[in-house]
Amino acid sequence: MDKTHMPLAPHLAPPTPPVPLAGLLARADLGLRQVAGPRDDGTEILWVHTSELEDPGPYLLGGELLLSAGVHFDSASGSGAYLDRYVARAAEAGAAALGFGLAPVHDETPRALIAACDRYDLPLVEVPPQTPFTAVTRAVWQAMAEVRHRELRRLTEAQQSLAAAAARPAPVPAVLRQLAQRLGGWTALIARDGAELYEAGPRPGEGASEAAKRLAAVVRPADATGPSGIGSGTTPARRRDAPSSATDTVGATSLAGYALAGGTPGAGLALVIATARRDPADHAIAGIAVVLLSLLTGRYRGPADADRATALVRLLLGARPGDIEPVLSGHGAAGGGPQQWTVVHGSPRGGGRGGEQEAPAQALAASALAAGLGTALVDPGGAAGATVRLLLPADREVTAQAGWTLGVSGPVSLADLATADAEAERALRRAVANRTAMAQGRNGGTGVTGLVAPKEARAHARSTLAPVLDSPVLAETLRTWLALHGSWDRTAVALEVHRNTVRQRIGRAAALLEADLDNPDTRMDLWFALRWL
Template sequence: MTESEQPSVPLSVLLADPELGLRQVAGPAEDRRISTVGTTEIEDPTPYLVGGELLLTAGVRLPRSADGIDTYLRRVVAAGVAALGFGVAPVHEEVPPELAAACDRHGLPLLRLPPATPFVAVGQATYAAIAEARNRELRDISRAQSALASAAARPDALQAVLTQLSAHTRAWAVLFDVQGNELFGAGPRPPAPAPQRLRDLAVRTLARTSRRHTAHRPAPPAAAADHHGGIHLTVHTLPGADGGTTPLALAQATTAAPTLVHRHVTSTATVLLALLTSPRHALGTDTHSVGALVRLMLGATPAQVAPALAAAGPPSGEHWIVVHGRHIPGRSTPAPPAGDDPAQLATLGTALGTPYLYIDGPGLRALIPSAPDTRPSAPAQAADLGWILGFSAPVSAPDLPPADRQAERALQRAIAADAPAVVHSPDPLSLDAIVAPADAQELARTRFAPLDQAGSPGATVLLDTLRTWLNLHGSWDRAAAALRVHRNTVRHRLARIAELLDVDLRDPGVRMELWFALHWLPDDHRTHP
């Protein structure tokens, strides 16, 4: 047990007890922690001391000379005594001045015990105060754990847990990934350079944990601590990560030294965060989701199962926002995440405010329960993880197919503009508003029907290449980078498209026609990232 975990009470609490009547007559003014009370009348009590004591004596065997008293003080200070209590009468009428002078020299608080205060009463008061302090700590831990458990049940569980952790530890709490991205944070941000030092400590700790990971056994959780400029920095890696899970670390910065309450609450938060980013939680095994999936597989329509899914989330008015995403290598992560990476799913799900999302290689699709007038915004965590997003307008369940197309178009605009996200904005003056949907879809089917005869790499790849190239304003290099192929591959595919469709892709009018036709393609002919 560390010193801060040892049951103890501040010396000031005993000095403030009117029934004891204690008075400090020498030694430093700063407070000391008292963990036990001992009584001794021998010249060298050090073999019987453990440290942290309020040592009581009536001076029966106190040396007579100043040198002897000085030697006595050196011994008890070296043994770790926290304070010395001297009982006046019947041996000494007052505290010997030589003892007071020695306490001043050696930095040991000296208390005067009045004749009416028994040594036993001091011990009883000390242990009662320690018990009350420990009960208060246990109550604080219980309240904090209850608040953390409630936070873990919220739709924004990761953010909510960090918010409660910060409130109960008075710390800046941050969830870092292995690249040092701040996925979520709560509490007052400390002044520079503490945030950067905390980030560096988290990255080093996660790297050390990753090196200890083996194929058969995940690395055990690790912890690290640092202190800089009066700020205490601590890092805990989340337990339970395996080779397919993004390593995460909980980091904290606080001006107060970690206490027993701080450590217990942090341990609880670490376990909850690990559970929230575990495969079982992140992949969504709640009864609402499972029931909706079963009904869909047995023939129910999205409009029929949507109310059940909406009931599992926050109040939404049974409207939905469709989200499309594309992972861009080289931003924060070197490669697209695994589709079943629970840490990615939990982080993105919390950031977007929904458990209904799917990652397939570099692509993401999600449904967010929403009120009809909600204006979605891009969460910073998605950009930190390397995602570009496109949002549809809020729609009811029967209108999800057109919302899916809105999200796709918004994503393509975001990619073209190199923006973190784009939100679809309805425009009553757009061409879509004056063309009947059925006619537009039939035109698009007919326009791209020749691509079905393309052979390898297939119509799907050719359509995706054409869409990306047009979206990037005809840039070969940017299209190649977005598709992760060589620029000559893009040229070859577009030449094949031009040949099959019998068009000249250099003609702006042709490009415009194909652009609208791509937007009008029905779902069974469209591709998704």
């Protein structure tokens, strides 16, 4: 007869991990011997309970190793019907195994007890006379403590490795790879429409892949609203209409989906994990990854950022810079002076996965960069490898970010954002050419440039550069070439053109300006003119 164990209610589940019965049988100091019931490695012990009652069922929670010396048995051979009822009640109550102690009551295990345990698929273990029941109980608690220690150590190591992965140049795929290694399965970041942005680990079968997409469509962040359907075989955890996590099983593959926090409704992301097994430690490790991935992919939000986004929309819709100053009041530079802003251009070092998923991957990378710099105002550029543009208050320090090359403008008012944008672009080109992580713009009126009135300086610049002003390509090539001290190769890298193209453009500019570019005074005059312009 097959014996089915009823699962424990959540509030009855023990705070300690189960212990395999096979581990107790393997201990030579206990001398335990299994004499009946299924002999496999799947039996697990959750508790130990000693009872000499005729019906211990009312005192069992399920999963116990029930110990008895058979005080209430009729004789050494035992009554078949009586022992059959005893084993049936123990199995029905959920006992995981029965431990029968030899001596002082019985010198041998009753054959009727052995037959009943075989009949009800309840493992029967002989406890030798020299082994007290307290020794068995102590061995179980020791084993549980060892399992818990290994579990905590595994969680600590996983937390450290996932945090280290999150600090790498490409943090999102690095976290997924580390998570796949820790859980021994497949991990994927999946959009609600089923698009896989990143994946790591051995890919599951076709049925599991489809189930993973269904999970990604079902789960929602805890603060998300709106109806959602739950596919066949999916078990939600938490909210009935929009669970933040859900599970599914396809064949021998166990799947779990977790919603990432942040983002906008309808554009959510989910972490999906497919493994051959799942235990409480796996769930805890996945929770750590969910937090890290939410921080890396979620949008940086807060009252100040909401105000800035509002101001940006108004500016794009035609408002004058001065009209949006009140919206940004209190979120600018320290000291209560005029609002100052910094423009940052970023270029990723290294590419994405390629194909149709390059743009989403670029957006996630840009979001991580924005979170690192502490701003919500970011333009991801739309494609892998494109320049990312960000806007943040001038009092917020810009630091180098792993995996990125940055060009940073000087502080400007809202009216001069276009100028700062061009300056950040030039700074990024200079950083790329010099192979540095970050380059700072050089705006402002310090040094020699501060000695000339801006209006007069611009008039001089327009006069000096008039022959090339109709050709922005020539003017920009000349600016970059002068900034890089006349280096053909570095200018070609900065402009992403061939060095011969640079030579042709500089030669054309020199001819139009009728200037000797080998003369340092001429170069300096042209450099100042380009800056003033």
